[in-house]
Amino acid sequence: MTPDNELISTSTRPNAFGSNKTRTWRRRLSAVGAGLAVVGFSAALLAPTGTALADPSAAEAAVTAFSLAAQDTQDITVSVQGAPIEQVERGSFEVYIKPKPKPTPKPATASASAPRPKYTGGGSKEEWMSAAGIAQGDWAYVDYIVSRESGWNPNATNSSSGACGLVQALPCSKVPGNGYNPVDNLRWGSGYATGRYGGWAGAYAFWTRNHWW
Template sequence: MTPGTEIDPVSGASAQVASAAPKLPTTTKRPWIRRRGITGALAAFGVVAMAAAVIAPTGMALAEQPEADTATAFSLAVEDTQDLTVTVEGATIAPVERGSFEVYVKPKPKPKPAPAVASTSTQSSSSAPGPVFYTGGGAPAEWMAAAGIASSDWGYVDYIVSKESGWNPNATNASSGACGLVQALPCSKVPGNGYDPVDNLRWGNGYATGRYGSWANAYAFWTANHWW
């Protein structure tokens, strides 16, 4: 059966039918697609032109701005900081030049060595100063008068001194170290020389009046105790 032929279901006869509507040629271009492409291109061009109009004045203003105006607080702070390099061993700070001056440090003075002092253990015992014994003359009355002892007390003094030293100015107690006429103890207490009879009696006068109140009381104590 040829295209365009149709069979009648009742009579069975075939009949020619009108062919379908003709198709549009495939090569025919649609005008609305062309108009759509032109409109998109014009819109893109408008966006680019508007962006250029906005950015151009800003770029020219930045180009004309002096270099000094572009400095910020952060950039100035960066210039003043030191370069810090951190390594595995720690932080290393690069030296910074802070001026052309120089600092002079005087060398630390060395202490002078102390003079050597001889050890006391090496000194001979004979070098120590010994007692200065009395070699002058005189009599007990002269010594007591020179020492300032009242003549009314001379009897008490004579008794005590006779018992203590026998009026020997150089008498020394071997056990205690008491020295002189009144056996001053220790001998170093006597101003002057403990073996000088006048110095020894002067010290004894102060001892008798200071400890016992008077030579009479000192005499009473000695007779009762045999020492004073």
Template structure:
């Protein structure tokens, strides 16, 4: 018995039998290799998916406490599914109050006083008393008062304040050597003897014409 090849050449029977056996062995080997390859692919895929599935199904336990943000986030994501669709439950919010301490009211302004001559004065809350020292002659010279008028000035000042630069009338608020009223009308500081006498020099000349006229008025009326 002979077999024919595609090229029509005769093939011995023994050779044909050996070829069939070789083909069957090759087919079996290829099938076994395919099965093992499929099992390897399945095993590899299971190895990759298994940790992820475990992680999604059972999150690891931690000792860290839940934060206020995570709790609030979980509350806001609490969704109830209905037939119409997804509805978000409203978040209940609390209220709080803030107390603002009011500012203290400003201290009241000093009350104005009225002297016997009708002049109003507002006493200073903190008078700047004089502590510089000196003598009457030095003060009058520094104030620009002529030496020929010093006698008149001494007469008036001695009766008004006794040459005390810090003398203050509690009733009217008049201050200084010549008891200027109000004290605030004196440029500078009413308790400074030079400032007080400088103002008094202009007052005596302006109202009475001279210190002599101021002296005469004081002798007659006991004020000036």
């Protein structure tokens, strides 16, 4: 009885070695299936890109469409109230610069260097100094300077400098009125003597030291 029982037990008991082989094959089949699934998914994702790369005409068509769209943005026709505006070619334009107005010519005036009329009237040096407002106490100083500058000639003119008149005003155009008029010339001389030397006495002192004033 015992041997028969052992035989039956041995025949019906699962083979441990055989069960390990079965499990190993199942694992391998599962791994292969998973790998095929990944490959199939990757192929599905790369199919459009692969098609585009394999077919150059498809890429060219996409670039051409973009170029046409970009070109269309430069060829827009604008219309105002239904009236189309012609497209202007780039680079062909004109610039209008408003010219400056011509300056209005100034009215002609008498030149400061124009010759003054010479003195033809009469009179004495005392009359001229009195008419010019020179104090009698300064007449001696005036007489000293004028005698050496012009010799009391109202029309005296320095040929090199252009100084004119009794006190040899320089330039002659500075004299208000007429530089050859003895009264106008002496009146200007009084202002010059006062402004530069403090009066006729100071002008006389300077002249005696320097022989000019």
